[in-house]
Amino acid sequence: MTTCDVLRCDQPGLRRLLIPSGAGENDEKIICEMHHNAMLQGARWVAYVENPEVLMGSDAPPVLTEVFVRHSGSSNLSSQPVFINLYLSNTDGTERSIEIEATNQLQVLRDLLSK
Ligand SMILES: [Zn+2]
Structure with missing residues (x-):
């Protein structure tokens, strides 16, 4: 089972999220239902190109x-x-x-x- 790519989340990854990377190739993350819904509702997230995890909540920089x-x-x-x-x-x-x-x-x- 693939787990969610959000840092510290151990829920099953069920949704794909395309991360536009600007000049480089787009990236794709696997996200659980809860975090995917939060993202769709505008929750802040950050994904660095060199980092496999997506940062949300208090892990995301101000x-x-x-x-x-x-x-x-x-x-x-x-x-x-x-x-x-x-x-x-x-x-x-x-x-x-x-x-x-x-x-x-x-x-x-x-x-x-x-x-
Ligand atoms: Zn998650």
Whole structure:
């Protein structure tokens, strides 16, 4: 018996789910009835190309919902620091935010996102 491809689920996999992969080949996962129904109703899921499991619930990473940038103050790293607030929405509907100070890693991030 094939089990569901959702991480930590041991229910029988009865439904096929086509995972569009953008530029590469599409992938196909085997999903149990319960998770398939949840997906059809819009439940959040994440599938990485190199990972056989589908992430749902608290296993799925939070979603970035808002970004706020503040140029003010000073810090031990810079006399003109840039602070970035990231607002995140968790799969369970809760939200949280973190504030970070930008460093030269911001350029690395910019390069990575532009690929
Ligand atoms: Zn399942």
